[in-house]
Amino acid sequence: MNQIPRLLWAAVMLSAACAAHAEDLLPSKNAGPYVPSPQSVVTDMLKLAEPGPGDFVIDLGSGDGRIVLTAAKVFGARGFGVEIKDDLVTLANEAALKEGIADRVKFLKQDLFKTDISQATILTMYLLPDTVNLLREKLLKELRPGTRILSHDYPLTGWVPEKYVHMDLEDKVQISGVTTTLIYLYIVPARIEGTWTARLPSLSTRPVTIELKQRLTQISGSARIEGRSVQLEEARLRGDRISFKLAGRKGEYSGQVKGGAIDGTVDTGTARKGSWSASLGR
Ligand SMILES: C[S@@+](CC[C@H](N)C(=O)[O-])C[C@H]1O[C@@H](n2cnc3c(N)ncnc32)[C@H](O)[C@@H]1O
Structure with a gap:
């Protein structure tokens, strides 16, 4: 059988x-x-x-x-x-x-x-x-x-x-x-769907808008960086841990979701990791 x-x-x-x-x-x-x-x-x-x-x-x-x-x-x-x-x-x-x-x-x-x-x-x-x-x-x-x-x-x-x-x-x-x-x-995945305002100092001095979509553990989205839409690639959510890359940009973003906030680091391949953060407007 x-x-x-x-x-x-x-x-x-x-x-x-x-x-x-x-x-x-x-x-x-x-x-x-x-x-x-x-x-x-x-x-x-x-x-x-x-x-x-x-x-x-x-x-x-x-x-x-x-x-x-x-x-x-x-x-x-x-x-x-x-x-x-x-x-x-x-x-x-x-x-x-x-x-x-x-x-x-x-x-x-x-x-x-x-x-x-x-x-x-x-x-x-x-x-x-x-x-x-x-x-x-x-x-x-x-x-x-x-x-x-x-x-x-x-x-x-x-x-x-x-x-x-x-x-x-x-x-x-x-x-x-x-x-x-x-x-x-x-x-159990964190709830991350919505519109986030992110600070990504390694990419932009201005706040960046990130739209995230979620179906349980599956996530996808895009970021608006200086007027251009950039897709999130390799976006993953495991419990309260999120990670993604930004198409065509250097760096791997990872972070911890705490309710309506994310604190994280960006690994650009250099010895020092940068930091990034985001807050949810939903
Ligand atoms: C398949 S047994 C599993 C027992 C144990 N978890 C194990 O894996 O060895 C399912 C158990 O759920 C209990 N049960 C059924 N309905 C329940 C309910 N509404 N509330 C609490 N226990 C319930 C049954 O009496 C039974 O002992």
Whole structure:
């Protein structure tokens, strides 16, 4: 079977299990049945997001807590999981106590759709494909730029992942009927669309207008420099980091977006980097 039919089959299996457990579920929407990520995939999945002690991991629909527990035990992170099944919440909190990490992780009986996720620096989910996409606007609205999102098996439609890993695991056959495991890593982009007034001292003594267009992580635009329109080339946005070149001009611009401001440096190939800045008029 090629990959797409296999994935559709996996979604059907997950949906079927979902119907079987429907009577256990009380919240606004059943986001998926209890199907744990195989432990063999959890560490590798987390590694994609490069977690560390400074990270705060939130797992939406945390099951027995294995993702947040592993993030704390193996990578030293903190975090919480939300889950609607009482017994799983109890199990996860007991495991945290047993592992001596209850001061860093906790599990709450809570509807994931009503959970404040703004504290996350890494957000994980293993949920039904339609749920993953229902959550898209919430993720973009509540998560800070640069937050890493890991989705097990199902993508966020229309959002180009930062990384994508395909593994074949025997453990998965019991869960979804196939060995296929897909992990998607997304990075929440800063919002940069609009008209910026930039100071590019290496190019002009006057303010420069930059028009930026954005579709999630994909950006494009042009600058108006001394009456001429200059296209942005190799324009990239990764979290709150932006970079671009100006067609026909020397220099590679990179900077950090902080709300309506950008502070950055321009590398013109000389030993000393210049600085540039911009503010958003939207
Ligand atoms: C596929 S399991 C994933 C468990 C865990 N994240 C893992 O990867 O091992 C999905 C979990 O989401 C929970 N769930 C479903 N709908 C939910 C909701 N609305 N709020 C919170 N949890 C929910 C289910 O009870 C189930 O334990």
